Amino acid sequence: MSTVTNGNAVDAAPVRPMVKAEAVRKSFGSTEVLKGIDLEVAPREVMCVVGPSGSGKSTFLRCVNHLEKIDSGRLSVDGRLVGYREKGGKLHELKESEVAAQRRDIGMVFQRFNLFPHMTALENVTEAPVQVKGLKKDACRDLGAALLERVGLGNRIHSYPNQLSGGQQQRVAIARALAMEPKLMLFDEPTSALDPELVGEVLDVMRGLAESGMTMLVVTHEMGFAREVGDTLVFMDDGAVVEAGSPKQVLTDPQHERTRAFLSKVL
């Protein structure tokens, strides 16, 4: 499988990729979910990953911030191996605290939001800056309020998650991830658990984020979003990358039979 870069990144060939996966493999028991993934995400690139359920796209995303350990291959974020350190030609597992430090730079948004239900929207957003970065609570209040304002929830900062709609909860989750000022944002089917009329507000926030230059890796079923916002579209099936390229090209002129079959079902 050839590596994929978007139009911008081709000109600036020496730019270090934000995410680089080489022959990444992962099994759960005897089931191989990732069968050698090669991918590159350039800084400021928005890569959308689509594919049928069970194709391994969510697992790959979880590997990027070490929520799952890969079995073989190499996976690095911003030039640093995920979960390991290379010393004298040997890999050493990172300590828990070092893994935590790596994850600080990688924001993640989950399908089921995973907001902290015992905290208000504002507390959800400020929790990590206060507890992880050790910032002052008062300083974070303004940061948190500004971030919630940015996702359009400036008037709901004292609401608890169960008082918010799904779309509002997911926007809080995005603000929470942004509070750590990540270099890379991972989205794991961020709109799949939402009622159809709430999908748009979340995609709008993501679109704004992409326009601000955030590097994003998005697992999604929203083909419209992938076409409009994505720089690259990757189609995965059965644990492998089947096809990758510009969204327009993949969506209008798929090269593989499996891509065609999938797209005919979802478009």
Added chain:
Amino acid sequence: MASDTSTRPAPPEPIQAVPVRHPGRWVAAAVIAVLAAMFVHMLVTNPVFQWGFMFDNMFSSGVLRGARTTLVMTVLAMLLGILFGIVVAVMRLSPNPIVAGASWAYVWFFRAIPRIVLLFFCANLGALYATYELGFPFDRQLMDLFGFSSDLRFLGLDGNEIFSGFFAGLLGLVLSEAAYMAEIVRAGIQSVDPGQTEAASALGMSRGKTLRRIVLPQAMRVIGPPTGNETIAMLKDTSLLLAVPVTTELNFQLRAIGSRTFQIIPMAVASILWYLALTSLLMVAQHFIEKRFSRGFGGRETRQQRAEREARSVGSTH
């Protein structure tokens, strides 16, 4: 509102039907009323109760001090039991099989032993060793091995002194309570959605912080009610301290008056009333603590949110 009704159409005629009769309920109520009357009659007419004597003696200084000891013992035993129980619960969830196994063995052992038996044993630890010392494990054996004849101990306490009365009682109750609390805390921790831990990890929070800030506060909702029950049970179980014995405890004091004056029944009733009152007090406290930890789950508004909502609705109607 009243002026509105004149302009609205008349409400439809309500249904006028003969309700179903429930003669069984009336019979049951009558039987209960008769039994209650008989009970009150007995309380008033039976001279053995000696109400005047009871009220004169149930608030004596010894009894009041006993009530204080009982409350202090309950609070201390529960606090230490909960802290120790959290440690045992976290050990139980450890990926290390030896740590998890030790925790399982602890719970198995201390849940199997009746509290009164454990208290009696703790009270007599002074008979096992005369002095209890803190130092390097197997120090004498190791020093022998290297040809020295000294030891490595820094603190020595007289066994008969420390394992008497209050401390022995507290030790027994804490060891026992920690085993029950460990199971309650473990169930609480396991009830929290694993997605919560994942979200905290993804934000770069350490395991310890995730447990303290994210998992335990949510587990408290599940841990709270059984812990309240444990506290009430603990209050009652302080009466088992007579096995040590802790002579300053409430029930001991009330019984002592009863035995001294041969007024057994009045002081037994006094004991019942005391525990009833203290338990009711704890139930009120439990109610407020549970309310505190259901934040974000019951859909109740905070004061600030209510103010905001009201401000919004005022803004929209005027």
